[in-house]
Amino acid sequence: MRAAEQHEITAGRQSGADLMERAGRGVVDEIFKKWPKLALSSGTAIVVCGPGNNGGDGLVIARLLHDRGWDVTVFFYGDSGRLPPDARLNYDRWLKYGNVRPFAELKDFLTTIGDHNHPDLWIDAVFGTGLTRPIGGELAVGLSALSNWSSDLVSSHGGYVVAVEMPSGLNSDTGDMMIDRSSGDDGSGWYCDLAVTFHAPKRCHFVGQGPDLIDDLAVVDLGIRTNDFDAVRLVRPRAKTNMTTAGHKYTRGHVLVLGGPRHSTGAARLAARAALRSGAGLVTIAAPRDALDIYACHETEVMLRPMDSAQELQDMLQDARFDCLCLGPALGVETAVALMPTVLDADRYTVIDADAITALSRSTDLIGQLHAKCVLTPHSGEFARLCPDLVSEPKIDAAEAAAQRFGCTVLLKGRDTVIADPHFGTQLCASVYEDAAPWLGTAGAGDVLAGMIAGMRDPAQAAWVHAQAARNFGVGLIASDLPDTIPAVLQSLWAETETPPR
Ligand SMILES: NC(=O)C1=CN([C@@H]2O[C@H](COP(=O)(O)OP(=O)(O)OC[C@H]3O[C@@H](n4cnc5c(N)ncnc54)[C@H](O)[C@@H]3O)[C@@H](O)[C@H]2O)[C@@H](O)CC1
Numbered sequence: 001m002r003a004a005e006q007h008e009i010t011a012g013r014q015s016g017a018d019l020m021e022r023a024g025r026g027v028v029d030e031i032f033k034k035w036p037k038l039a040l041s042s043g044t045a046i047v048v049c050g051p052g053n054n055g056g057d058g059l060v061i062a063r064l065l066h067d068r069g070w071d072v073t074v075f076f077y078g079d080s081g082r083l084p085p086d087a088r089l090n091y092d093r094w095l096k097y098g099n100v101r102p103f104a105e106l107k108d109f110l111t112t113i114g115d116h117n118h119p120d121l122w123i124d125a126v127f128g129t130g131l132t133r134p135i136g137g138e139l140a141v142g143l144s145a146l147s148n149w150s151s152d153l154v155s156s157h158g159g160y161v162v163a164v165e166m167p168s169g170l171n172s173d174t175g176d177m178m179i180d181r182s183s184g185d186d187g188s189g190w191y192c193d194l195a196v197t198f199h200a201p202k203r204c205h206f207v208g209q210g211p212d213l214i215d216d217l218a219v220v221d222l223g224i225r226t227n228d229f230d231a232v233r234l235v236r237p238r239a240k241t242n243m244t245t246a247g248h249k250y251t252r253g254h255v256l257v258l259g260g261p262r263h264s265t266g267a268a269r270l271a272a273r274a275a276l277r278s279g280a281g282l283v284t285i286a287a288p289r290d291a292l293d294i295y296a297c298h299e300t301e302v303m304l305r306p307m308d309s310a311q312e313l314q315d316m317l318q319d320a321r322f323d324c325l326c327l328g329p330a331l332g333v334e335t336a337v338a339l340m341p342t343v344l345d346a347d348r349y350t351v352i353d354a355d356a357i358t359a360l361s362r363s364t365d366l367i368g369q370l371h372a373k374c375v376l377t378p379h380s381g382e383f384a385r386l387c388p389d390l391v392s393e394p395k396i397d398a399a400e401a402a403a404q405r406f407g408c409t410v411l412l413k414g415r416d417t418v419i420a421d422p423h424f425g426t427q428l429c430a431s432v433y434e435d436a437a438p439w440l441g442t443a444g445a446g447d448v449l450a451g452m453i454a455g456m457r458d459p460a461q462a463a464w465v466h467a468q469a470a471r472n473f474g475v476g477l478i479a480s481d482l483p484d485t486i487p488a489v490l491q492s493l494w495a496e497t498e499t500p501p502r
């Protein structure tokens with residue numbers, strides 16, 4: 001972001017002061033957009049400003065609210081003599097309107113606010129993207145007091161907490177709160193009703209503690225004409241199809257799902273149905289002979305093949321029309337260990353999920369066989385077994401490092417699913433804010449996703465459609481609802497972009 005701002009300033013299109021003015025104005029506009037009743041009369045606001053440009057934004061907000069007749073109290077943490085130039089400019093401008101109270105007075109000030117003069121808004125403009133070290137000392141104590149008090153404000157009086165960029169203390173890259181625990185704060189972070197960020201969302205808005213601390217997110221366009229500096233690339237849904245009017249079922253791909261034993265057939269069946277619903281022309285489940293009757297009872301469109309050994313699988317794969325393999329869901333780890341050398345040797349598009357990931361984590365030989373057409377789809381527990389040295393890394397970095405290490409796509413699941421492709425970069429599919437779908441955390445949802453990736457051959461799009469299908473269904477969803485919810489999502493994408501299959 002700083003680079004984006006510098007780019008804009010260097011190109012002479014906007015000064016730093018212009019950008020700060022737009023940022024502050026954008027926050028005020030977003031506040032009144034979200035809570036129109038606040039625009040109807042003049043309220044009271046506390047603006048807490050820090051020692052950098054985030055504080056400068058706060059001072060712009062204070063002035064603009066004051067211009068609208070609001071009663072504004074500004075607290076300031078830091079040394080005004082060391083403010084960066086644009087923040088200093090706005091500090092001096094604010095002094096023509098009101099005074100600035102030292103941050104050290106904040107805690108006592110909070111105790112003096114009675115039930116009848118509580119503020120309608122408090123603005124957190126202490127730290128933004130420039131936080132470089134954990135917050136400690138009087139700052140942590142003061143911010144904790146403010147946080148406790150503002151939660152009371154929200155619950156008892158209906159006021160609102162607005163964070164400029166992000167709640168202060170949140171590391172903009174990792175989404176972790178940077179609080180020095182020796183200050184006595186538990187590090188759980190400071191909540192806001194609305195975070196207003198600039199130009200583009202930052203990673204912290206989607207990963208780590210960010211979505212737990214931010215109730216709603218707004219992005220203000222600062223008129224910066226570049227996307228090169230976006231901190232995070234969100235998956236953009238698009239109407240993608242492997243269907244052409246000249247094609248037939250084989251041109252749409254034949255997915256071979258490796259199915260589990262008699263007592264655990266459901267996971268492979270979910271994956272198989274999802275692959276068909278997401279665009280595969282044909283889907284076959286290869287499974288132990290003694291389990292085929294169970295598969296047969298449940299499946300109509302999915303074909304079945306007996307497969308009790310790696311040799312049988314190898315024979316089957318002589319047929320080049322099996323252009324995609326999907327394995328792992330309830331396969332059994334030992335079976336996965338036995339089959340994976342053949343699977344990887346086949347050099348097909350291969351979705352490796354669940355037990356197959358656990359099998360990988362037990363064998364460096366198998367890891368050495370991974371190739372560029374593999375897609376690994378671990379959840380956090382499987383990832384920890386696969387890459388124990390990366391678990392302490394921020395999620396996006398960890399997925400990227402694993403993708404580089406294995407030379408293939410790694411889709412690290414969660415509310416914030418990261419899709420790291422060593423060649424095409426990293427995308428994030430975050431089910432947060434208005435895109436939240438917490439009911440997607442249900443048994444078998446991952447099996448469906450594995451099948452969708454096999455059907456679509458595009459892990460990022462599959463992740464988005466998977467989440468959207470869950471959103472469309474709503475609460476009460478179970479995994480077997482998902483495959484049949486996929487068509488409506490795909491159809492709406494085609495309708496939106498007006499690109500039917502050709
Ligand atoms: N870069 C841009 O394009 C724009 C940035 N703007 C604002 O500028 C912000 C970034 O400004 P800055 O880079 O000045 O960063 P911040 O304002 O986030 O904070 C930097 C200051 O905090 C101090 N600091 C860092 N960690 C600390 C700690 N643990 N305890 C005490 N002090 C600490 C630093 O020494 C520095 O003085 C953005 O978040 C945004 O609010 C906006 O004005 C709009 C344009």
Ligand SMILES: [K+]
Binds near residue numbers: 126127128163165166
């Ligand atoms: K902030």
